[in-house]
Amino acid sequence: MKVQPEHDYIAINSMEDGVWGAELSIPHEAAIAHDESIIVWMTGPRIYVNIQGRVSLFYMNFSSDNHTLYAAGKNISYEWRQAKLALPHRVSYLNPTTKSVSEVKVSGRVLKLGSAQYTAMAHDLLHExxxxxxxxxxxxxxxxxxxxxxxxxxxxxxxxxxxxxxxxxxxxxxxxxxxxxxxxxxxxxxxxxxxxxxxxxxxxxxxxxxxxxxxxxxxxxxxxxxxxxxxxxxxxxxxxxxxxxxxxxxxxxxxxxxxxxxxxxxxxxxxxxxxxxxxxxxxxGHCDRKRQLDVIVAAYNAGAYIVQCIGSILDQTRDDVRVIVVDDGSKDNTRSLLDSEFGHDERLTVLYKENGGCASARNYGRLSSLASHIAFVDADDFVSPGFFSTLYDLANYSGCEIVQGGFDFYDASKSEPYRQSYEEEYYKNWPRTKFGDLDVLRIGFRDMAAGQPSIWRRVYRRDFLDSKSIFFRESIRAYDDYSFQLLSTHEARDAVFVPSLKYHYRQHPDQDVKSGDVRHFNMVTMFHDVFASAVANSWDDVDVFLESMSHSLQWSISVLEPHLKDQFMASSAKLCARIIKSFGKNARSIIIDQINHPNFDNYLDEELARLSAFPAGAFWPLIAGELSHPDMLRMRAAARRIL
CATH class of the missing domain: 3.40.50.720 (NAD(P)-binding Rossmann-like Domain)
Structure with a gap:
């Protein structure tokens, strides 16, 4: 930056590889020695220069610990100070050293400052x-x-x-x-x-x-x-x-x-x-939402894990983080354990309903809550100390629709029970900022949508979910969290992420993800819902959802019981063909790149050939209907046995 007090303007410029950029000339009403200050502040590689309220941005390799900054003007000096909180990082004030401040204007009134011996503090007041x-x-x-x-x-x-x-x-x-x-x-x-x-x-x-x-x-x-x-x-x-x-x-x-x-x-x-x-x-004004976080835990025969789960969520230093357990018709000792271990704790509410599946239990708990923020936890998992209380505070300070913590895998049968997730490496060099002592990342919906389906380590703003009508689909009895994740992350667009907070995702033989049965057909129904929303709301960024769908379908094909694989691929091919008709040939290349099974290619080509006489257009997912819901498969199997 060069300051030329002999002229009636200030010129500001930058140089890269010995070449000057386009010079910016700012008209100046008075001599520079009579100006109050020029402010330079920086955050990371970004350098901001404020002259008379006009801010210019430069990108520089610049260190606050080893800086070389000077004022090229007569009777002007500079000093580094800790930034005012309104500014991003560290600030340099370029102050005229010969000017004393005799008055300032505060809230519309001019105040005389008296003796010139207080010039430094007068400048501070002027800046404020x-x-x-x-x-x-x-x-x-x-x-x-x-x-x-x-x-x-x-x-x-x-x-x-x-x-x-x-x-x-x-x-x-x-x-x-x-x-x-x-x-x-x-x-x-x-x-x-x-x-x-x-x-x-x-x-x-x-x-x-x-x-x-x-x-x-x-x-x-x-x-x-x-x-x-x-x-x-x-x-x-x-x-x-x-x-x-x-x-x-x-x-x-x-x-x-x-x-x-x-x-x-x-x-x-x-x-x-x-x-x-x-x-x-x-x-x-007053509304019916309480300023608190309710963590919804859907529990069905969760007696082996429920005490550890609830105990890890309740933070003994907080009463604004509460738990609602929805007992979804358990037949084991889940209810008695909750009564004996937490019956005295007013922060725990237990609701009982007939069995309807995890999705219905989560919706039931959410609709019973009056909290401003909502979270969902699986009854067999647990969290690190302060997990949800910290995320709740971060949600309030950031205003984000979604905030999330990290996760790892926990397997009690292993000598080393905790195993890191892929995120440790994926986000290792991601830009970070500080929230108190914590490192915080801001991530986009593409990273969330393409990652591990994990509605369970996030805190959601309740008004956001309600305004977007995002609920769990109760007709889907497994993998219902996929559509909830994709729809919520797409609508939120980005989230604040604290990797050091850990949700411990328990691995055990009874998990839905360990099964290879007919429940995997829920995948097809669930992704049909997602792409129906994409069509209805004119999304122009469906590639990430195509990749998520293709990864998920490939995973299901790899773990399904052998007698179900072909039927699953045929159902998946029907959905994929309709999506290709709606979103074009690029959709086909994304799908084929991810689903690696020769039979699937054949099913897809057959389905596309069957639809070749029909016009392309983004209407197929809206009319595709229930392609292969598990209940329909069970009914067909029963009918075949009768006949």
Whole structure:
């Protein structure tokens, strides 16, 4: 970057392999020495330069630990600082060293800053006015902080910043503002500003006074500043539900605050580095959804595993992560084990219904839940400590429709029972960001759709599933999770992923995936549903679903009992032929590349020849019907025996 103060513009450019790029000239209203700052910040290889609110992006191999940056302008210097949380990473301020700041504009009012000896802090205040004001004003303007006639107190707790309390004093001139200031220089500057500008509604207080007001005061309260939870976290947690309902918080935080600790507040804005934010808006009104996660466990004759499963989900530090077990007509001791082991725990609800299959049990549990977020777990599996509570917090901070943890395979019969999944290698070099101490990835629906069918290690936003009408199909008694996974990941488009959290996928002889019986024919029905949705909703990205279908059909062919293979391939070929007629020849090449069996090629060619006289078009999956549902196969077999 080159700054040319002798002209009335700033020129910015980049060089690659000794060649300059296209130069950007930004008109400048005043001499550079009179400007407040130019800001450079970076995240990974991306370098952003902000000049008068105009941001330019460059890609550079650049290290914050070994940087070479200089200001090529007279009377200008630069310094590295830890980024404000509104910015992605580390920031360089290019500050004119000869200019003292005599006044700033806070919330529409010009405030005199007094003595020039506070120039450094004055620049800090100036930057906050420029870059944090819109977010703060947006929070205040979109929330109901108090009702007419209520008293309203603002408690400001920040180590060094005085911007928020000054903004609040101007925006709420008739409210009491209690300022906890732990930095003596900031306190002195604030006192000068209050005196110079006759600001009279700010009280400099100690922590004891503010905690007393929080606990024993009356009326609505806004807590703001970066030290809110450091200084008052325990006091906030100990408040009654009634008092919490009068409380709003606006704060920057270093690590996640558990959702359950703040879910009863009137309003909330917690900003965290990495772009995470926990939001709660009292203006949205009351709905029938509780701010909690309900984990649905469908159980049928699960006595051998149910205690370990439920015990691993319930987090002893949380009461906003709950479990709903749907006993799907068990004949073993599942019910008595749940009563004896967890009968005292209010976080567990057990529902009983006649046997209808796993899909019906999952839907039953979901429809019985009033939670804002839903998860599904198989009764023979278990999770690592804090698995669902962490994912639930991440779901709230990210706002994503789907968040997920990693998984591994668990086989108790092995000397080394835990075996890594393919994801350890697949995502090894994936870009990561931090959520507290955790490494977090963002992955697209293609990676989720093509991977292991795993509805069981994910947390879903309930409003997302309801709005898209995504349910488990109850007529499918096995492999119903395939269609749920494909439909939900396609509609969500991407997800946040924490590989270090582990769902332990138990391997044992009684699993559906270990069978080679007629239940595999559910695959055909299930994929028919997926492609019917693709046609009905005009999806233009079906290749990943073709690959998922082809992998799954190939796997079924490989494990089916020999007498069922040809019938399964014939049914699969009917579906594939209809898909090829709908989506073109490219669909055929994808299918043939994945399904490696000569008989399947013959069945597919025969079916395509039979359909050759009919026009192509995306209507075949809609009229294909139940191609080979297991119940139909059983009926036909019974009819043959009778005849």
């Amino acid at each position: 006015c420029e870059y944090n004001s819109s977010r703060y004003i947006g929070f205040l303007g979109s929330r109901i902080l108090y009702h007419p006639g209520d008293s309203f107190t603002i408690i400001d707790a920040d180590q060094r910043s005085i911007y928020l309390c000054l903004a609040a004093s101007i925006l709420f001139p008739h409210s009491r503002i209690m300022k906890v200031c732990t930095d003596e220089e900031a306190k002195s500057l604030l006192q000068i500003i209050m005196l110079e500008n006759r600001v009279e509604n700010i009280e400099l207080c100690g922590i004891t006074e503010t905690v007393d007001e929080l606990r024993e005061g009356r009326g609505a309260i806004l807590l703001q500043g970066s030290l809110v939870f450091d200084l008052m976290g325990d006091s906030i947690e100990g408040l009654s539900s009634a008092r919490k309902s009068e409380l709003s918080i606006y704060s920057e935080i270093e690590s996640p605050v558990q959702t359950g600790k703040v879910s009863q507040l009137r309003n909330l804005h917690l900003q965290m580095s990495g772009g995470w934010a926990l939001q709660l808006n009292g203006m949205s």
